[in-house]
Every structure is written in structure tokens, then in C-alpha cells.
Amino acid sequence: xxxxxxxxxxxxxxxxxxxxxxxxxxxxxxxxxxxxxxxxxxxxxxxxxxxxxxxxxxxxxxxxxxxxxxxxxxxxxxxxxxxxxxxxxxxxxxxxxxxxxxxxxxxxxxxxxxxxxxxxxxxxxxxxxxxxxxxxxxxxxxxxxxxxxxxxxxxxxxxxxxxxxxxxxxxxxxxxxxxxxxxxxxxxxxxxxxxxxxxxxxxxxxxxxxxxxxxxxxxxxxxxxxxxxxxxxxxxxxxxxxxxxxxxxxxxxxxxxxxxxxxxxxxxxxxxxxxxxxxxxxxxxxxxxxxxxxxxxxxxxxxxxxxxxxxxxxxxxxxxxxxxxxxxxxxxxxxxxxxxxxxxxxxxxxxxxxxxxxxxxxxxxxxxxxxxxxxxxxxxxxxxxxxxxxxxxxxxxxxxxxxxxxxxxxxxxxxxxxxxxxxxxxxxxxxxxxxxx
Numbered sequence: 001x002x003x004x005x006x007x008x009x010x011x012x013x014x015x016x017x018x019x020x021x022x023x024x025x026x027x028x029x030x031x032x033x034x035x036x037x038x039x040x041x042x043x044x045x046x047x048x049x050x051x052x053x054x055x056x057x058x059x060x061x062x063x064x065x066x067x068x069x070x071x072x073x074x075x076x077x078x079x080x081x082x083x084x085x086x087x088x089x090x091x092x093x094x095x096x097x098x099x100x101x102x103x104x105x106x107x108x109x110x111x112x113x114x115x116x117x118x119x120x121x122x123x124x125x126x127x128x129x130x131x132x133x134x135x136x137x138x139x140x141x142x143x144x145x146x147x148x149x150x151x152x153x154x155x156x157x158x159x160x161x162x163x164x165x166x167x168x169x170x171x172x173x174x175x176x177x178x179x180x181x182x183x184x185x186x187x188x189x190x191x192x193x194x195x196x197x198x199x200x201x202x203x204x205x206x207x208x209x210x211x212x213x214x215x216x217x218x219x220x221x222x223x224x225x226x227x228x229x230x231x232x233x234x235x236x237x238x239x240x241x242x243x244x245x246x247x248x249x250x251x252x253x254x255x256x257x258x259x260x261x262x263x264x265x266x267x268x269x270x271x272x273x274x275x276x277x278x279x280x281x282x283x284x285x286x287x288x289x290x291x292x293x294x295x296x297x298x299x300x301x302x303x304x305x306x307x308x309x310x311x312x313x314x315x316x317x318x319x320x321x322x323x324x325x326x327x328x329x330x331x332x333x334x335x336x337x338x339x340x341x342x343x344x345x346x347x348x349x350x351x352x353x354x355x356x357x358x359x360x361x362x363x364x365x366x367x368x369x370x371x372x373x374x375x376x377x378x379x380x381x382x383x384x385x386x387x388x389x390x391x392x393x394x395x396x397x398x399x400x401x402x403x404x405x406x407x408x409x410x411x412x413x414x415x416x417x418x419x420x421x422x423x424x425x426x427x428x429x430x431x432x433x434x435x436x437x
Contacts (some may be wrong), residue, residue, distance in 0.1 A: 004430050005054050006034045007047055008062035008383060009400040010406070012069050012372040013358040015205050017350045020310050026350055028407055029399050033059070034067060036379040039429030044373045054154055064382050064400055065424055066410075069352070069372055070129025070380035072360030073319050075228070075268040075289035078145050078158075079103040079136040080322030081110075081119045091234040091298050094323070104170050106136035112144035121150050122327040124434040127423040129380035130360070130370060132266055132289070132318075133155045134200055137171050140183040146189045153193065153428050155370055155378060159200030160185055164211045179214035186222050194378075198266075203233075204254045211335035216259035222373040224410055226264045226364075229255065232277070233269035234300045252277040261286055265364050268318060269294075270308070271301040278311040287314035287363035290355070292335035294323030302339050307345060316363035319357045329356045330418035337415065349411035356406075379430040386410055388421045388436075 010032035015025035018365060035043035036058075043050060066105055085345060086098040105111045112135075135142035135158055142160040149156040162178040163171060173181065182199060190197040199218045201207040207215070219227060222313040232251050241251050248254045252273070255261050263285040270281075270288045281288065290303050308315050318324070319332050326332065333352040340347040361371025370378050386400075387393040392413065401407040414422055426434040 002038055003054075004036045005057045005059045006036070006062065006067060007059050008032060008034075008065050008067045010034055010067045010373070011353075013350075013354045014372065016432060017348065017354050022348070022350050022404055022408070025354070026404060026407075028404065030402060032067070034373065034381070036430035039379055039431075041373050041375050041377050041379050043375070049114065063164065064398060064425065066384045066386060066400065067250070068382055068384060069357045070372065070382055070426065070428075071356045072364065072371065073123070073125045073128045073329060074130040074266055074316035074360050074363050075318035076120050076131050076321050076324070077134045078115070079106045079134075079141060081115055081161070083124070084322040085325060086322065089298075090236070091300060091323075094298060099322075100123055100168055103136045106141035107138045109140040109144060112136075112138075112141040116144045116331055117147035119145070120152060120154070121434070124426045125168065125420045126327045126329060127382040127384070127422065127426055128327065128329060129382070129426065130155045130157075130364070130365060130366070132198060132226065133159070134202070134228065135160050137161045137163050137173050139185060142185055146195055148184075149195055150193055153431070155194045155366070155380060156194040157198050157226055157228075157364065158189070159198035159226070162199075162211055162215060163199045163206040164204050165208050174210060175210040175214050178211055179218065182218055183221075186218070186225060190222065190225055192413065196226065197222075198228035200228045201260075203230035203237070204251065205237065206243055209258075212255070212258040212260065219262070224264070226266065227260050227262070228266050229260070229268070231255070231267035231270050232272045233295075234298070235272060238272060239315060242269055250274055250277055252280055256280065259382060263418075265357055268320065268361065269300065269303070271295060271303050278307060278313055281313045282311045285314070287316060289318040289320075289363070290315055290336060291318045291320035291324060292339050293322035293325045293332055293338070296335060297325050298323050302342055304343055304345075305336075305340055306343070306345050314363045315355060316360035317352070326419070328419050330415055330422060332356070333415045349408050349415055352415055353411060380428055382426050383424040383437075384414065384418075384422055385424040386414060386422075388424070389417070392417055392422075
């Protein structure tokens, strides 16, 4: 047996701060000992109370740092890694000019193989240990990323995009080929070690009814795979969906007609939903991926956090690279806070970090495995440095907070000012996966 111990301040969530008080939802131990055995959480508690029990174990100490569960990014595009920060335009024009030509390169497995480690390194540098990822339309792109994530022993969910219309010919599959390719990938990779599969029609306009029927067939044949797509991101997109599917009640109903709205269905954006659509998402136990940096970058709109919370729809944070502008979940949380402000709403630092950890795990129905430090869960975690830059060193005290109020102030500074430099180190199953230079 391999047992490791880590001493630092430690923060995780034991309940949802959107619905319960901070004192009930936040677990903070100023001087904690986190014990990992064979990649799982074995113990967590005050160092003074546990040190005698683990006296024979070498302890890795991170004084005046903060250990959190690894970040969970519930919507990101692997093939858009190299086109992040492509200039302007709104969604549909941006796809045509930048996205589709870049994704074309992923037909070559060698190209996908070259980008996969870059993509994974960026996730780990930014403290992200789990992500729900769209690959390109080519199965080779998904294979490349599955191989890389499996090699790193990451808890990841990946899917080959399905697109059989309204895209350039060089990116089209067919309804039948998308089914066959996806099925092969599911049989090869779903539940292989720590990786999982998501059936991934890009969005309703790029799939024929026949292809969406095949997507539903895959979900029926493999009930515990995921469904991952886009919903209600852009007003022009919504109008286009209405033209393409005139018999459907609304955008979400398009997916619902094909059996795609259910638990483990994750819909990205959801900016312009009706009350009826939100109610249906809650009823189906589906989840929304809130993508603040891409929503502002592409001018899509301001997501209404309060409406989803009132309807009790599961919600997680997402970078949405490359429409999103950073791999950092801290920067993503920063932009989420600003969107809340523009909507005259509040997003506390605890709520933001919950959305990036246990909230993301709940959105992915993985909260039995990851998201906090409950005993027996997989030991994916990060060590954060609150004084990682000169200005943060000036802003934050040398010692860790003693009260929840002081902790909230510290966390808010990390969200507003933090980036990849704030991530001192990242661990997967208790093993070091990244350390800041």
C-alpha cells in the first residue's frame, strides 16, 4: 500500500452554498493533514489531531498555501487549443472563419497527437484535473486525446463531434458513420481506467434528424455515457434552429424529441432559455455549463445565474476554449462574477469555487468519485499559492485565514487576480502531475 500525507490549509465543500449557508457548506481546516492511500482519500483532519496516527509517514508540507480539490471544467474544445484568441466575430461567423479550418487539421492523427499533450499540460498547469471535452469530427482526434489522458491517469470525459450538415464538406461525417465511429470509441474507451465517453452532436444545426436519432440510439445502448452539446448560445443560432426544426416547441425540445435530455446530459451556454426549458432541464436532472469568457468574447449574452438556481438546475463552470479566452478556472470564475454583477446578482467566492469543484462534479454525476475530500474519493487536488505574484503578495497576508470572513476575502483575491501562476502544484490520484517552475 502507498500512503502519502500532505500538510497545508485545506478547503473543500460538503454542501451547496447556493442553497445552504457558508458555515454549513464550507469545510476549512487552517492546518490540515490530507492523507492519501492508493490514490484515494484516506483521512482529512486537523494536523495536531492526526500527526501521531501518521507519525511514520513522510509529510509533504506546504505552509501558507491552500489545498483544494482539482478544478472541473465541464465544457472545452480540444481542437480549438491552437486558435484561442482568434479575433472577434459572433458565433456563426467565428466558426466558419476560424474554427472549422483549424479542426480540419485533426483528421491527421499525427497532428492530434502533437496537440494532445499541449492541451493536457495547459489543463494541469491551471489546476484542472477533470474536463468534459469535445474532440473534432474525426475519431482519430478523440483517440489521440483518450490516449494522452489515459497515460496521465486523468478522470476525463471525451467525445467525437457528430456533424453531417451545415459545415464544410471536409468536416462532415454521416449519420451512419458517426454512430459507428462513436460506438467503437465507446466500446474501446468508456470506463477504461479513468476515462469516459460523451455522445457529442456539436449542436442541432449541424446534425440531421437522422443523426440525432442515432445519438439517441447510442444513449439507449450505453445508458451511462454522457450527452454533450450546445444550447441557446446565440440569438441568430436560436432563429436558425427554429427554421431547421419548425415542429419543435423550442431549442431544447429538438434534443428532447430524440431522447437526448436526461441525467448526464450537459448543455453548454443556455443563455437565452425560456422558463419552460429551464423547468425541463431540472426535471430531467440535466446540467448547464456556464461559459462566461466565451459568452462575452463572442458577444453572445449574459447568463442568468439566479434563474438556473431558482429552478434548481445543476450548474458547473466551463472555460469553453477556444471561444473561451483562458484555460484558467480562476479567470473563468472572475468573469462569472462580473457577469453576475452586470445582471445585478451576486456570486460569492465560495459559490464560484463550489461551481469549479463539487458543483462541477455534481453536474457530471461524478460527485461519488471526485469534487471534495470525502473519504474514499479519488485524490485529485491542487495546491494554491495566495502570494504567487508581487501584487498578490502585497494584497494577501503571509499567514492563512482564521475565520470564514477572512477566507472569503482571500479566495476572492485569488479569483480576481489569480491565474496559472497561482497553481503551485497539481496532483492526480495523489501523484504529482504538475509543479510550477
